[in-house]
Amino acid sequence: MFEKKDSYTPTEAKRAYDHLDRFVAEKTMSPRQAGAHRRHIANHTRVALKSSYTARAAQRAKTEIVKLTEAGTITIKSAAAYRAHITKRTQAA
Incomplete structure (x- = not known):
């Protein structure tokens, strides 16, 4: 089944x-x-994560994380960890 x-x-x-x-x-x-x-x-x-992000790529990735959370595909705790990972690895402009 x-x-x-x-x-x-x-x-x-x-x-x-x-x-x-x-x-x-x-x-x-x-x-x-x-x-x-x-x-x-x-x-x-x-979720596939990268080793570094540009500011624009980080914004797109965070938006995708929000969509996955709203759809219930990932848990809220996982989403927070993914956002922290992205923020930590975003290159300063």
């Missing part, structure tokens, strides 16, 4: 969330089971 993976990219996580929504709508899976799978996905989503 639904196979858990060790790691998800943000795109894979979004796709998996859509599958879970469909399973719940079809009553193939209970909302409680889907919630457990969503927590697993959120805890195993990996």
